[in-house]
Amino acid sequence: MKLVFLSHDSNHTGGAQKCLVDLFKGLKCKYPHCEIYVIFPSEGELIETCAPYIDGYKVIPMPWWLLDNNRVISFRKKVSFAFKTIKRVMKVVRYLRLIKPDYAVTNTIVLPYLALSCKILSVKHIWFIHEIPTTWGDRKFVFSLEGILKFIDSFSAKVVVPSNFAKSFYTQAIRINKIDVITQAVDLDVSCSSVQAEHKRYTILLVGTFDSNKGQMELLQAIKSIVDSGRDISCYLVGSDAGNLSICKKFISTNELEDNVTIAPFTNDIYAYYLLADILVVCSGFETFGRVVVEAQKCGLPAILTDVGANPERIQDGVNGLLYAKGDIDDLVCKIEVLRDKCKRDEFVKQVKQIKLEKYSLVSFASQFYDLLK
Structure with missing residues (x-):
């Protein structure tokens, strides 16, 4: 063919x-x-x-x-x-x-x-x-x-x-x-450990272009709320700029969050950041698939996602991850704090292993596509 x-x-x-x-x-x-x-x-x-x-x-x-x-x-x-x-x-x-x-x-x-x-x-x-x-x-x-x-x-x-x-x-x-x-494939270019290492600080990760959809500002507001309450947290925001990077930087500077938030440009070596983090957070207003969620799960990271778009198709709330109400900062803070407990994070990782991620394999993706042609 x-x-x-x-x-x-x-x-x-x-x-x-x-x-x-x-x-x-x-x-x-x-x-x-x-x-x-x-x-x-x-x-x-x-x-x-x-x-x-x-x-x-x-x-x-x-x-x-x-x-x-x-x-x-x-x-x-x-x-x-x-x-x-x-x-x-x-x-x-x-x-x-x-x-x-x-x-x-x-x-x-x-x-x-x-x-x-x-x-x-x-x-x-x-x-x-x-x-x-x-x-x-x-x-x-x-x-x-x-x-x-x-x-x-x-x-x-x-x-x-x-x-x-x-x-x-x-x-x-x-x-x-x-x-x-x-179901499209999510192929990892490197071998990620299925068990996340202990980090000195509770660390969260958001991967996505700095635009109006990905919700970095929503996460930054949650970080500020957590810091203001006296709890420590570390966050990586990784992605290329599409207009909202300066807004995020200004918020970080104004609220003195430089010690809590690290901004990194887009990189093909994104897996290094999965290994630095304890959880992945997705604050998007919509997703038609959600590739980073599957990548994170394959790297042994539990995930918190907005309850919109295709996200509920990737995560069953409370089973293999958590969903929060889009735009509700208090709900996001609550879900982040739930996963501060390593035992709770390990439970979600165990559930992901039981659900299996083979449906995101290259062979499964190619087979579905080829069957459509026939």
Whole structure:
């Protein structure tokens, strides 16, 4: 079988890109006869990461039909984008004619070019969507969201999503028989100990881009409440800046939390931070999958998550982790304090082991995806 994928980005920092790499690894392991080709929108480190698992690639510059602001988009700009789209589609068509794929897969919702090209050549197209556009308060499509969703429904044989939460959103606009939920892999590049070492200070970790969704400020308010009550705590915030880093730094400085909070930039060696922490905290306003939760669990870390999005699909409250009411700082503080007790943390880690995490394996992920093709 010959497959071609379209990646929306060429860096390796996002969850969608990591998901794509894990899929390639799993397919090559489980189905070595598969030929995998990829179209990238630019040169970047993702190409090097994918290289051992793919049979070829093509770089075709392609702008997103998603803009970074919410300003009104003129009719002239829409027409201009449409004309530029035709040129890029023809480049994709030429590449598809060269490799003759059996199936084509667009990774994420922000690029329409592969779907259009497949319609021209009558190639079956699958959309792998990781995001929910209505949660992007600061971004806007060139065309209406309603039109985008109709386009996806018309220009795809299947739409793949990573959670039932995501499926519930897309079934509002896309035929339900087209949508399938598959559990993506979470492959660890290093071997993490399943037993966390004792730390001198109770240490919590939040991993995520500093933006309006990930909730760093919510956690910082909880840290301040804990410190003000006379209890010691240490916290690592790890992630790249998307506009909210300065706000967090100002809060830390204003409230003299420098001894309690350490900010670190995004790193591919995130596992080192899992081993430094006692628990993981996820304060996101929404998650369609929640990769870091599974990573932390595989590293033996219990987790506290918001009770929204796909989080309840990853954590059963009180069984293999804790959920708190999004926006409720007192509830978050309470849950953090519950896990200050190492015996309680060990109980949750034991429950995770009993539930098992094989469903997040490369082979399981590849098998689910391959079955959809059949």
